[in-house]
Amino acid sequence: MTESRDGQPAHGAPASAPPPRLEGTISAHFARFLAGEVRKAGGDPGKVARLPDLRTDVLDDDLSRVPTSSAIAMWSYMVSRNSAQTRDGALLLTTPPPGSFGLWDYMLTSGPTLMDSIRCTARHMGVLADPAVENLEGVEDGALFTISYSSGPYEADVSAAQEVFALAVLLRRCREATGAPLVPVRVELRQKAPRSRAALLQLFGTSHVDFASSATSLTFLAQDARRPLPKAQHGLLEMLCEHAIMTMGAARPVRDWYDVFRLTLNASFELDSLSLETVAQQMAMSPRTLQRRLAERCSTWRGEVENARQEKALALLQDGRLPMTSIAGRVGYSDVRALRRAVRRWQTRPTEPSGAGTDQT
Incomplete structure (x- = not known):
């Protein structure tokens, strides 16, 4: 569980453990986004995933939960269709605009500070992703604040694309939340260094990108992460965190x-x-x-x-x-x-x- 600097639970409503039935599933919001990217790449999501769980009626239901295996099948397809880009380290998918991921997006941009928002979002990662394998953590260490992301043990090229995408989304949301062109002090990626780093350096806005690291993370100055967010409303983050717990409780996996x-x-x-x-x-x-x-x-x-x-x-x-x-x-x-x-x-x-x-x- 993510903790604050003094070791107390992170800001926001207490998080209960995600229901076990949600393990091995992702939200309809995320599945919708991936299905749209598959179509852009010229594929049919249902055939790519080889599972009949990507019908329009399923994806249109915000309480649906789609098997993670279908998500990985879609990732694998997009990586194979964009292998040249992936080898060069270019971002595989478009970075979705605010609101694309529903409640998760709003939690990430609605806290009193960026630290508060990240900590609440980390504790309720299951509202968007597979709670069994995907994890987000925000840790303050002196003058620095590091946001770490981890996912499942997938194929190396799939993991590389997935991790770059996750950090790209996090960076965009952090900038949207603060209303400032936030630049990471350091970016760490588990993948090996690509032949060309230009696309990644441009994406993150910094030359301090480390490869073959033990973790995937963005590090900011703690003073930037502690500044009040311009759009913060008193009590909103607590309400969103409580709503996240209710949403996960009401979620409906497409199948066991x-x-x-x-x-x-x-x-x-x-x-x-x-x-x-x-x-x-x-x-x-x-x-x-x-x-x-x-x-x-x-x-x-x-x-x-x-x-x-x-x-x-x-x-x-x-x-x-x-x-x-x-x-x-x-x-x-x-x-x-x-x-x-x-x-x-x-x-x-x-x-x-x-x-x-x-x-x-």
């Missing part, structure tokens, strides 16, 4: 994590990328966490894969339009004989509950 897992698992067959590590990464969790969650359902990775393979193979066989060799390849069997043995095995026993088995590796 197991539904996301089943859809991600089935998509992995199509992409020929079936592995525990790949599926866990697409769901923005570690392989060990995925195994633990399956165990809580009396299920295993091996059992889930076997049942998904059976369902897909039998559906393709019943359809009758593909030869046996193609079906075997699509469901992960080495040859037709292995598929036939599996079919005979399935026919001699009833279908097991999803996840039956003991091997979790």
